[in-house]
Amino acid sequence: MIIRELNQQKSEATPTMLLLKLLTHIYLLLSSTPLASLQLPDDGHSSCLVTQLYHSMAQLSAEVEEIKQELQKFQTETVQTAGYISLQPPNKPCTVDTTGLVYMDTNYDQIMVCNGYHWKAAELQVPIAESCQQLYKFGYSKSGVYSLRETLNGTLYKTYCDMNGGWTLLMKINGNDTKLGFDDPLWTNKETLNSDALEDDESTKLVSYWTFLFTELRLGMKDKEITRWITLAYNSSSLYDLIADEEYRELMLGRDVWKSLISNSSLQIHCNKEGFNVEGKDSEHHAVRIGIIANENNDCNSTDSRLGFGGMGIACVGDENAPVNTCGNSAGCEADNGDVNIPVIGYIMAR
Structure with a gap:
């Protein structure tokens, strides 16, 4: 059931997200469900894998947290990279592959961002300061x-x-x-x-x-x-x-x-x-x-x-x-x- 659910999400999830979801599902399932009640494919390889994970819960928990941290770091670096603002429109269309790309539209004094489908004016939040000088x-x-x-x-x-x-x-x-x-x-x-x-x-x-x-x-x-x-x-x-x-x-x-x-x-x-x-x-x-x-x-x-x-x-x-x-x-x-x-x-x- 878990594998089937993840296969359905493959088209819209990154490999990192798939791995995180797989380990998280197994970890949560094993932490609250007796091993005998799990409905898994009847083959020795899957049973062996789950049995090993069941006897190393602490290690699995640590791996899940480590993947979460790596994913968060990856997302942060992606945002910072996307934060580079060009004063020239990109020479490529806005697609899934250019999501997060930004540029300054000098004609309208707006920052434009690619949301994966089309260019959209970014909504920027002004920092709250104590003075106009700040x-x-x-x-x-x-x-x-x-x-x-x-x-x-x-x-x-x-x-x-x-x-x-x-x-x-x-x-x-x-x-x-x-x-x-x-x-x-x-x-x-x-x-x-x-x-x-x-x-x-x-x-x-x-x-x-x-x-x-x-x-x-x-x-x-x-x-x-x-x-x-x-x-x-x-x-x-x-x-x-x-x-x-x-x-x-x-x-x-x-x-x-x-x-x-x-x-x-x-x-x-x-x-x-x-x-x-x-x-x-x-x-x-x-x-x-x-x-x-x-x-x-x-x-x-x-x-x-x-x-x-x-x-x-x-x-x-x-x-x-x-x-x-x-x-x-x-x-x-x-x-x-x-x-x-x-x-x-x-x-x-x-x-």
């Missing part, structure tokens, strides 16, 4: 949405990765939106905002705001479809830890660096207080969570201009109906490039 080092070069594992408790979340160096998005701010202004509690809590809006212009706050450890920040502002960036070195366990306690933390980039984020930007000449949680002495005037504020007087008592992320305040003219500008540049009262109100899309990324 993915970048793995070889991923296409910017877009990826899943990361946050470092606090290992849960997965989606973010946008800028693969021009492997930057992880923490938040983005639409300057025309009332969300994420200076007084918005989202700056001081651990709640997300529009976490699925990763590739549009909606204001977004992600889990990475309070879980992502970084040594560099990348700040960008998009105005009229042009995005300008600045990068600064700063070590922190998270952006939340820099901002949520409301403490002022100084930066010394200089006003010209901040102004480079927006074309035709404008700031008053004095004060030039910059950093995180930036406020003047008068809370009714300009403030930013990240950026710079300025004044026409040689102090920071009544600031009338700002450039940054998470802003608030109106120009010195006291126009309470002035447009919302939670991210961008707002300036009045003798600013160096005149009165301006330029809301932008702001990006805060880290690595």
